[in-house]
Amino acid sequence: MLILTKIITLKKNSVTLSDIARELHMTAATVSRALSDHPEISAKTKSIVKEAAQRLDYKPNRIASSLRSGKTNVIGVLIPTAENAFFGSVIHGITNLASKHGYSVLIHECDELFELEVKGIQTFIGARVDGIIASLSRNTVDYDHFLDVKRRNIPLVFFDRVPDLDIPSVVIDGFNGSFWATQHLIDQGYKRIAHISGPLFINTFNDRFKGYEAALKANNIPFESDLVFNGNISIESGMEGTRQLLALAQPPDAIFAAEDFTALGVLKQLKINNIKAPDQFGIFGFCNDMFSEHTTPSLSTMDQQTVLMGQEAFKLLNQIIENGNEKTSDKIVVKPLPVIRESSLKTMQ
Template identity: 80%
Template sequence: MKKSVTLNDIARELKMTAATVSRALSDHPEISQKTKKIVQEAAQKLNYNSNRIASSLRSGKTNVIGVLIPTAENAFFGSVIHGITNLASKNGYSVLIHECDELYELEVKGIQTFIGARVDGIIVSLSRNTLNYEHFLEVKRRNIPLVFFDRVPDEIDIPSVVIDGYNGAFLATQHLIDQGYKRIAHISGPTYIKTFNDRYQGYLAALRANHIQTDAEIIYTGNISIDSGMEGTRHLLQLQNPPDAIFAAEDFTALGALKELKSSKIQVPQQFGVFGFCNDMFSEHTTPSLSTMDQQTVLMGQEAFKLLFDMVKNGISDKANSVRQVIEPKPVFRESTMRGGIFK
């Protein structure tokens, strides 16, 4: 039987230490790209196959993390994952991704899958239907590093990376007021999710700051979808005193609003303003283009990985669990609100 090639065989071939060869094959950041290439070519030439299972048993690490997202249909989560995988790869980690399709049961299954795969840590954004956090408490009991991003439960003490939705919503609503819109509606997401409640509260705060009375009649609870945006806009337009602008909780809802306004032959932005939240990939390509808040999604993913990586390397502590990183959103003003023309 042909003898299996080992790290020591590659090391002897290249006159390097086995430790250097191992780190090069693991894409360790301290090893130069030139050395990595030399080692990889030698490994291929010698027909070397690393034994990840044996390696993980020896070290107690798999160099794999799990990322659990509520949906893959929203480009927001794809962009966050890009930020996570980019840094993970640079630090020698592979990424397992599980989508739960906004279902609590699949979210629980995803966590169980990650635990079974012995991942070194888990990054999560909650399903919109999640009200029970026992599966995350189980992750904590097992001392597996856990980080949340975007949709975050306040009920458990876990490090997180979030956007300042309150301030973003305030700025969006203030912009609509500055553009001369008088009666600004809000189509929210599920407000039991903190992300969407923060945006709702920011909207209310901007109205108060401008001495505009809140009118519950023009606040519509949606479910973060194009259909929800269309239904909400249709409902608002049928009111005896309809609004002349909508601040939507996210861009798919805003897209639905634009579609319904177009079918109702209402001109945007001349007669009606629409402001979204996310800066999804399609938002600059709608007609008219959509004003929105950029959530800096790649940065969010990178910061989430940094928090997780620190816990993997240095252990879980009360200090680590208390970290809550807040990223400021950036307003992107486009045609859907710019009555006076686009800013140059």
């Protein structure tokens, strides 16, 4: 009998409420209430219990309390990839705030693959997370898994790459940011401004294309479809686009690129062709990626305020968790900030 007790004692590697209760000759209920500062427990009992909890190195089992309370204090964050400064930075914004509000963050990376995105959502549902923050994978066009989340009344917020659904989200103002960038190139005196886009079925890149188009229109510059190259978010497509645009009968003298890797590709191709930026050719990017500050010439770009974006996404989610009745129309638009560096400053040369 003694041996049996010992084995049991050895087997469980953590102290429970009942262990404390037994030690103090009270019930687990009282211990529980004392530790959570229940108003009806006497100050004396509280101090005795807290002392014992500390002495026995008690750490509450959140799994058990989650099961009982129905709240896990965990949120799920679904991202296309962690190998990317953008998402890392958003994660930073989310986790910091989440942690302050008592939430832990379960992360799921889907490698830009639809199947892993679905798997991530299922994992989150299984883990009974209190809410989900997600950004779509590159190829996602089927939203059933997200509708499943809604059906289960799990609060859900999208950021950056958002689906065409009535679900709260945080996005960057790509339209106005791109309008601003294009206008800036015009103001600098560049005459023919081209655009290398990202995949246009993704909302973010479509917005940027539209902003470019609108800026031309606002300046009475005719839009020429020849001046738009459809890229795929890569250095290579920036280079390829530049080659094709330079081969036009009337080549451009500036390019607004949908994001910074593309802009970097433009820069590299111009060097190969011995065209000097910014005096002969203007470049403007979008994202303010890690490297953009350190190229030669340094890249003018729009900062996406990624940390702010993460924070806003969490705030929105938290609000929905707390108030329950979300307004599906909630759409937070983060303003991108222009970062003017060398690549677009013709007048400075």
